[in-house]
Amino acid sequence: MKHLTRFFLLLLAFQVLVSSCSSTKRRDEQxxxxxxxxxxxxxxxxxxxxxxxxxxxxxxxxxxHVDNYTQRLKMFPFLEVENTSSVNGDLDKAIEKVALVVKKHPYSNWVDDSYLLIGQAQLIKQDYESAEKTFRFLVNEFRPRPQRKKSKARKGAAEPEEDAFVSRRDVETNPEQERKERLRAREDARKEKEKIRRQQEKERKAENKRREKERKARIKARKRGIKLAPIVRDTTGLRNEPEEEPAAEEEALGPVGMISIFSKAADLGTGTEAYGKKPDSYLIKHRPAFQEGRLWLAWSLIKRDNFDQAQIILEDLRADRGTFPDVRRKAMAVQAYLYLEQNNPEQAIPYLEEAAEVAEERNERARFHYIAGQLQQELGQPAGAAAAFEKAIAAKPAYELELGARLNLAQNEFLSGSGSAAEAIKKLERMAKEEKNLPYESQILFSIAALALRSGDAATGAAYLQRALASASAGPIQQLEAYKMLGDLAYADGDYLPAKLYYDSTLTVMGKTDERYAPLASRRDQLTGIAGYLQDIQLKDSLLRIGTLPVAQRDKWAKDLFEARRAAAAAPVNPVASAGQRGNLASNSVGASDFFAYNPSAVKKGKRDFERRWGERNLEDNWRRSQRTDAGLFEAEGDGTQGDPSAEEVSMITEDEIKGILQGIPTEETAQTTMRIQLAENWFNLGREYRDKLENNDKALEAFATLNERYPAANAEAESWYYQFLIHREMGNATKAAEFAKLLSGKYRGSKFDQLANDPTYASTLLAKEDQLMRDYEVAYAAFERGEYQLAFDLAAKGRGTLLGQHPLKPRYALLLAMATGNLQGRPAYIAELRQVVAQFDNTPEQTRAKEILRLLGETGSSIPGQANVSIGGGFKESMKEAHYLIIVFDKEDTDLNAAKVAVSEFNNKYYKLDRLRVTNVYLGDNNSTPVLVLRKYLTGTEAMQYFQTAREKEQEFLDAGKYSYDLFAVSQSNYREVLKARSIEDYKPWFRENYE
Known part of the structure; x- marks a missing residue:
């Protein structure tokens, strides 16, 4: 034992000696x-x-990542997460560790793998540009060493060891030598093909010789009278060898939808062998990362929309028989991903099916089949979609994926014509009632709604969508899709107020990165004005109806409303009725837990068992009859003698309470007249919005007709008739158009609308007048550009005096007059006129330009005339490409900046360690009383705002809001200098919210 310990100590000392010496040696000296x-x-x-x-x-x-089974699934969910800040810290640590490998062991076999892992981490962090650079460096620096013929060495001489790859940093490139090597490789490929051809020719001659010999033997046997058995030809080309029984092996389930990006198993066939030699065996020696680097380079190129280069790399990887089998398998999946990114489902389907066939994990295989089925559904191929979903189910994936495939299969039975919609709905209803499917009830109900809508039954579809929303299992995805679909249904029916409200609910759940967000927000904005007018019309109609009631009926209505409100406030909570309302909150707020009350299926089962035995009961204490002593124990509902008569409530509504309820209701004639005028304006604006924004002429005619019927002789009557004249003329209804033209000429003869409807030349006259007004403005502006400021001022004042109403040239003339005044009377008059432009012409380009000029003049915090204490901003400039800082402004003077700096530094080390942010502290305010932390070293405003959003989302880790009171801003270098000059952040706050948030 002592000798063994001594041996290991000597070996350790030798390793230390080797490490101290070898770190400075070249690769060939190791x-x-x-x-x-x-x-x-x-x-x-x-x-x-x-x-x-x-x-x-x-x-x-x-x-x-949460899969949305109502939409096309993502092939690689780990690349689809909107915000990767939660894992950025771990990825940065991984990059640091392999960076040390590259630095300390530059000649080890794991350097190329380290660069590969760095690029993978950058791709997952969604830093696609850096990932592409890393992968390009990998494939350029660590390309495989070209195969060389072994020279004959002397007997007993040791052959030099060949490395699997070579770095271009260590080998001097020789263009002439590379050209010769390419020619030699081409010649080797030609010789190999010729060798294969000769081998095939040899085998063909041997086969012919064998058959000729067999034929002669049969002729000889026939002459001798010997009958031989007939020859059975093998038409399949396969040998009749006994098949081996495959080993029973448990398949790995694997993460849902994640391709095995780190596996290097080489147990798959190489597929089509187009060129090159078969890969060497790396069972013992280290396998280079060159091919995987090329695959990930193609992946990063796809994410950067460089599809052509990615296609070249993928085709080369799939066609080269020297590609490792696992890399070829991944290339199949990435090829399908490329076609999906190009929105080319027809070409993606075969690659998805091929990738699914060779996938090693069940969930991965099922996911690819599922997506292929979804694509075939989109292309109107229900038979192929059904086959794909059946394959997905046969792969035995996670239950959510299997359930999604079964739901799609049920829909495909109807789409393919093999079953009716009623049968498919009945089948899905049975699935929804199964206990194992209770956590997915909302998803199943949504599928039933989609099926009903496809069959043309909009009412049934809407009802199932409402049920899906009310289900306790409804999560954010089901809510999003149900709200959107209900909004689309209401929009299609012309029911625009509910449509707008449904779209509002949809956008609160939908992420801004969703490709449907922008068009949906645009449609919502189109409906905003219409919904506002409809709501205002409903409210004012109700108020006017109540206000015109007799006094006694109005007071009775107020008393009834008071009693209803009091009864609603005193009513006990019904757990059955409120279960649907609480279900969404519970499903969204409760995390993973083993407690039975957090399991929706267990709660529903318990509720059903309770109701089966005890029926529906109100939520109250001591409901058991054996423990109840109250007077109403044996009284039935509806009896007039319930309770104690002596305890009868005597609270009555007071006059003040009646007045409070009736507040805002127009009871006077003047108030009612004013409200009718407002209603007439709403109906006119509603009709105009229908026509101009939605191009819904039927709804516009309906609104204008309501206006003319309810409020004859309204202020907008002439214009409403002209609108109806235009609409009927556009719709080809000449008779109705002529009626409105006649009405205009009768009641409003000589008016603008009469002349537009009845005088064909009047429109051209108006255009000529508008052209003349524009030419007058251009003359005045040209005088200003020539430096003739007095002439420009006189022409602008004269031109503005000729304009009537809210003419679009008025703000232009106002800005021109302000600029001319500035040159004639100096800075104070210039600033005063610019403030007038800002105050008078809201939401115009001229107002924006006036604000910019005021900022350039350094008018920080100036007030606008007529708007007290309204800031117009300082001399700030918007430049997202300029270098940016983050500034943290604390509200309290006694804030412990050192503790805050430590907290921010810990946050940066966790999520932005590689960015090496520097945190410094400054003080603002006249007395240096406002503590501020400044985070430096950012390249662009986009990166600064990414940090801003992450800090907002992880507020507790960044700076605990309960401990610190602060504001966070992104600021460019130039704007930061303006803040330091003013020694205040107050003017920058509104400017930041206007230009960044």
């Missing part, structure tokens, strides 16, 4: 022990730990 030591330390220290961090990161991202 001895066997030094190589072994470097490889062992680089693999089992830095690289191993980094790989473990990477695996944990991928699992975390998988848990964060």
């Amino acid at each position: 001895g066997p022990m030094a190589k072994l030591w470097h490889n062992m330390n680089s693999h089992y220290n830095g690289y191993f730990n980094a790989e473990e961090l990477m695996a944990a990161t991928l699992l975390t991202l998988e848990e964060q």
Whole structure:
């Protein structure tokens, strides 16, 4: 034992000596022990730990991603997480560890693997540009060494050891030598093909010779009268050899939808062998990461929309028979991913099916089949989709994926014509009632709704969508899809107020990165004005109806409303009725727990058992009859003698309470007249919005007709008739158009709308007048540009005096007059006129330009005329490409800046360690009373805002809001200088919210 211990101590000392000497030697000077030591330390220290961090990161991202089975699934969920800040710290640690491997062991076999892992971490962090650079460096620096013919060595001489790869940093490139090697490789390939051809020709001649010999033997046997058995030809080309029974092996389930990016199993066939030689065996020696680097380079190119280069790499990897089998398998999946990113489902389907066939994990195999089925559904191929979903089920994946496939199969029976919609709905209803499917009830109900809508039954579809929302299992995804679909149904029916409200609910759940967010927000914005007018019309109609009631009926209505409110406040909570309302909150707020009350299926089962025995009961204490002593124990509902008569409530509504309820209701004639005028304006604006924003002429005509019927002789009557004239003319209804033209000429003869409807030349006259007004403005502006400021001022004042109403040239003239005044009367008059432009012309380009000029003039915190204490901003400039800082402004003067700095530094070390942010403290305010922390070293405003969003989302880790009261801002270098000049952040706050948030 002592000798063995002494041996290990000597070996350790020798390793230390080797490490101290070999660290400065070149690659070709490393001895066997030094190589072994470097490889062992680089693999089992830095690289191993980094790989473990990477695996944990991928699992975390998988848990964060939630599949939406109502939409096309993502092939690789770990690349689809919106915000990777939660794993950035672990990824940075992994990068640090392999960076140490590269630095301390530059000649080990694990350097190329370290660069591969760095690129993978950058890709997962969604830093696609850096990932591409890393992978390009890997494939350029660690390309395989070209195969060389072994020269004949003297007997007994040791042959030099060949490395699996070579770095271009260590080998001088020789273009002439490389050209010769390419020619030699081409010649070797030609010789190999010729060798195969000769071998095939030889086998063909041997086969012909064997058949000729057999034919002669049969002729000789026939002459002798010997009958031989007939020859059975093997038409399959396969040998009749006994098949081996495959070993029973338990398949790995694997994470849902994650391709095995770190597995290097080589048990798959090489597939089509187009060119090159078969890969060597790496059972013992280290396998280079060159091919995987090329695969991940293609992946990063796809994420950067460089599809052509990615396609070249993937085709080369799939066609080269020297590609490792596992890399070829991954290339199949990445090829399908490329076509999906290009929105080319037809070409993606065969690669998805091929990738599914060779996938090693059940969930991965099922996921690819599932996506292929979804694509075939989109292409209108229900038979192929059904086959794909059946394969997904046969793979025995996780139950959620299997359930999604079964739901799609039920829909495909109807789409393929093999079953009716009623049968499919009945089948799905049975699935929803199964106890194992209770956690997925909302998903099943949504599938029933989609099926009903496809069959043309919108009412049934909407009802099932409402049930899906009310289900206790409804999560954010089901809520999002149900709200959106209900909004689409209401929009299609022309029911725009519910549509707008449904879209509002959808956008609160939908992430801004969803590709549907922008068009949905645009539609919601189109409906905002219409919904506002409809709501205002409903409210004012109700108020006006109540206000016109007789006094006694109005007081009775107020008393009834008071009693209803009091009864609702005193009513006990019904757990059955409120279960649907509480279900969404419970399902979203409660995390993973073994407590039975957090299990929706267990709660539902218990509720059903209780109701089966005791019926529905109100939520109250001591409900058992054996323990109750109250007077109403044996009284039936509806009896007039319930309770104690002496305890009858005598509380009456007071006059003040009646007045409070009736407050805002127009009871006077003048108030009612004012409200009718407002209703007429709402109906006119509603009709105009229908026509101009939604191009819904039927709804517009309906709104204008309501206006003319309810409020004849309204202020907008002439314009509403002209709108109806235009709509009927556009719809080809000449008779109705002529009626409205006649109405205009009769009641509003000589008006603008009469002339537009009845005088064809009037429109061209108006255009000519508008052209003249524009030319007058251009003349005035040209005088200003020539420096003739007095002439420009006179022309602008004259031109503005000719404009009537809210003419679009008025703000232009106002800004021109302000600029001319500034040149004639100086800075104070210039500033005063610019403030008038800002105050008078809201939401115009001229107002924006006036604000910019005021900022350039250094008018920080200036007030706008007519708007007290409204800031117009300081001399701040918007530049997202400029270098940015983060500033943390604390509200309390006695804030412990050192403790805050430590907390921020810990946050940076966890999530932004590689960015090396520097935290410094400054003080603002006239008396240096406002403590501020400044985080420096950012490249662009986009990166600064990413930090801003992460700090907001992880507020407790960044700076506990309960402990610190602060504001966080991103600020460019130039704007930071403006803040320091003003020694205040107050003017920057509104500017930041306007331009960044």
